[in-house]
Amino acid sequence: MRLQDHQMNFHDAAKELKALEMYFIENREAICNESLDATLEQCENYNITVELRTRRKKKMPGETAFDVGLSARQEIMRLMNGTLDRLHTEMKERSTRLEDLGNKFGFLLDVEQLLKDKSSESLDDRKRMKENSLRVSEFYRSDLDDYEFYDEILDCRMLVASRTDVQISTPEKLIQFIVQYGDQNVFPNLRVAIQLMLTLAISVASCERSFSKLNLIMSYLRASVGQDRLNALALLSIEREEVERINFDDIIDQFASAKSRNIQV
Structure with a gap:
């Protein structure tokens, strides 16, 4: 779906x-x-x-x-x-x-509008941007500063505009650019706001997939499996695409070399 x-x-x-x-x-x-x-x-x-x-x-x-x-x-x-x-x-x-x-974080989702050149931005757009930033910072008072958040957006615009080799079109690419540019002191409020937006859960699909996988894993043949092994099997089943890329021969060789013992003849 x-x-x-x-x-x-x-x-x-x-x-x-x-x-x-x-x-x-x-x-x-x-x-x-x-x-x-x-x-x-x-x-x-x-x-x-x-x-x-x-x-x-x-x-x-x-x-x-x-x-x-x-x-x-x-x-x-x-x-x-x-x-x-x-x-x-x-x-x-x-x-x-x-x-x-959408009313809270919609302006962060539209990265092209967020990083729009200041010279081509109208007065209404600038006013709307400031209102949106204040709305988010007021809702997350403990995580964001009201006016610093808006100033960081303007500074980030200037920085991206000066980097002609950078093309940012999604929030994921924007936060990657911020992380690669410097440490946590670089645009801290903007970084936190994007992280909050990207980690918002909009459905329970992930939880439903987990329970669906458990019905397949916890069969009558594995009735005595422990919690740790059950979690490991569930993780392998959920991340099946990543598991298929793993070369298990190398893992087996590393395990064998770690557990090998010298036997005196």
């Missing part, structure tokens, strides 16, 4: 989630009807009888009705609509949170 891509950032995730939310709103009835028709067709193919379910309700004084009178199709539609309502609520909540992150 696109939203579970490990390279997804919060700005793109907010747009994707908003588009998915609008799709469910516009095609709600069609989704329910198509799903229900496909399910009933499968039931017919496998000779499964869809039993009518009578939903009973508590009779109030003066009422004679004994049940609500929903058919099986109407009952299934009611459950599907309730599920879609819950799904829409969850998507809206997550979309709101991602939009809030």
